[in-house]
Amino acid sequence: MHAQQLRSVVTIEQRGSGYDEAGQPSTTWSTFATVRGDVRHLSGTETIKADAVASVVKASVRVRWLEGIKAGMRLTVSGSVYEIRAVLPDIAGRRFVDIACETTNGY
Numbered sequence: 001m002h003a004q005q006l007r008s009v010v011t012i013e014q015r016g017s018g019y020d021e022a023g024q025p026s027t028t029w030s031t032f033a034t035v036r037g038d039v040r041h042l043s044g045t046e047t048i049k050a051d052a053v054a055s056v057v058k059a060s061v062r063v064r065w066l067e068g069i070k071a072g073m074r075l076t077v078s079g080s081v082y083e084i085r086a087v088l089p090d091i092a093g094r095r096f097v098d099i100a101c102e103t104t105n106g107y
Helices: none
Strands: 008-019 025-049 052-064 074-077 080-089 096-106
Touching (some): 025 074
Antiparallel strands (some): 008 025, 025 052, 074 080, 080 096
């Protein structure tokens, strides 16, 4: 993996729990790691969700080897938030991790 392939700054976040100002439970996100990665958009579709049109974009993000990334986390690239669906590590070489993710944007 060459450094010039890792063009994007990727922030990987993990879910936490906390309370809002009213004392109600709420979901919080904390930074797990900030790394450089290669983002590739694989496909895009439009769907109807809650009577509104939403676009679904599937992407693959390759980062250098990093342990602890799990499905259920999320990542942010250039202001877009992607939900991590699967983690595919290079187990034999331990050089990289491919992250399968998707984002849904309504308009």
